[in-house]
Amino acid sequence: MRELAVYIHIPFCDHKCIYCDFYSVTTLRNKTRFFEALKKEIDFYARKLANSYSVSTIFFGGGTPSLMEPHLIGEIIEYLNKKFNFNSPLEITLETNPGTVNPNKLKAFKKAGINRLSVGVQSFDDDDLKFLTRIHDSRTAVRTVKKAADAGFENLSVDLIFNLPNQTIKKWQKNLEIATALPVKHISAYSLIVESGTALKALINKGKVQIASTDYDAKLYLQTIEYLTNKGFAQYEVSNFAKKGFECRHNLFYWRYKDYLGLGPSAHSFIEGKRWLNYSNLTKYVEELSSNFNAIKSSETLTEKEMLEEFVMLSLRSEGLDLNLLSGKFGEDWKANNKGLLKKLEENNFARVEKNKIKLTPKGYALCDEILLNFKF
Ligand code: SF4
The missing domain is CATH 3.20.20.70 (Aldolase class I)
Structure with a gap:
């Protein structure tokens, strides 16, 4: 299970x-x-x-x-x-x-x-x-x-x-x-x-x-x-x-990019690489549940590249990016393409690499959004 x-x-x-x-x-x-x-x-x-x-x-x-x-x-x-x-x-x-x-x-x-x-x-x-x-x-x-x-x-x-x-x-x-x-x-x-x-x-x-x-x-x-x-x-x-x-x-x-189910108006779900969104309107939510048994407004299946981007972003914003896990899920390319930037982030005290995990420092967390924009996917 x-x-x-x-x-x-x-x-x-x-x-x-x-x-x-x-x-x-x-x-x-x-x-x-x-x-x-x-x-x-x-x-x-x-x-x-x-x-x-x-x-x-x-x-x-x-x-x-x-x-x-x-x-x-x-x-x-x-x-x-x-x-x-x-x-x-x-x-x-x-x-x-x-x-x-x-x-x-x-x-x-x-x-x-x-x-x-x-x-x-x-x-x-x-x-x-x-x-x-x-x-x-x-x-x-x-x-x-x-x-x-x-x-x-x-x-x-x-x-x-x-x-x-x-x-x-x-x-x-x-x-x-x-x-x-x-x-x-x-x-x-x-x-x-x-x-x-x-x-x-x-x-x-x-x-x-x-x-x-x-x-x-x-x-x-x-x-x-x-x-x-x-x-x-x-x-x-x-x-x-x-x-x-x-x-x-x-x-x-x-x-950690794991599966979650969102219920109620405006809730989002993400399960097995598919994401969907419920109607953000209570009346519509109730009507849809009566007629269609769900209240999904829109859904999308993420591409491999989108999943990689989200995985890197969510990991760096939280507990750190586990490079072994990353390689297991998405291969070696991202690491190779971003080697130079990762080195710079470490040298400038924006990130630390410990036990094959990249973790942002407080200074890095403060600039997290800017840092994420510089990665190549
Ligand atoms: S309106 Fe106020 S109380 Fe209601 S969800 Fe927004 S912040 Fe919270």
Whole structure:
């Protein structure tokens, strides 16, 4: 049996945050229809995959999955378990927003089978949170993490965003200090990305918001790596840091180029070199599931060259590029074609080669996208 990671997109939010381009709706009107459709989608893929795949991780993302009643999430876990074999240990993550849970609800999520929480804190500074139009304040964020630990969640992660407008080095440092003083085992720290079509993008276009330079962004990023590494959070991907043994197993499926199944509107899947994407519209998703038993909007089969590019990119952005694995999958050409560049990266301290594995240094991670553009495929 091959291992499978399952992502489930819960497309409901309290309101739309100004920077967000994830698919979600701000009404719960179609919640029941959504969960019915989701079960049909599980049926569809169980018929195709359950004989050859067993599930190792489940990730409830969104949207705001923690807005849902725990029994609804529990029913989906049970339903999946009826249709697929589950591996042990099984990691089941729930993205959880402060302001949507209380101690009883957290306990109920635990009882429903969730064993990892990814808490969408984004910042411990109230001005930042107002700017991001989040529903919570800093106190609620701290309390949510502590209550989650009290409810028995050991595998706890927080998300933070840096390079927000007016975010000084000192202010960002304070965020890192608060996060690491909490009982968390994993921290995701992302630079603010201005996505097109968002309210933030419109504000920037009108000149009402200014974003700091890329140099300043890189400075905050290097500060993050240094601080978190010193606090015992090892960097295992461009934006992700974990205490030993608490790396997100679900995300490792993506970065190790392994198979994953995405369910729900806007979810992506990647299985045996084929990638597909669901409709990013709840009504369409529900209709398609009723008539076609799936909600696939488009699909593509990757060429050998595309797979090689993605494998190199994902490996370098995360745990490093295993040259033996690369040769086994794609032959020797890439190594030969990029020998000169790899040597230069090592000489300039952008990468290290250890045990036949190329790993970016913090300086290399900061310039990861530029470095990737220079490889020959
Ligand atoms: S809560 Fe999360 S998913 Fe929902 S709008 Fe805000 S950032 Fe986007």
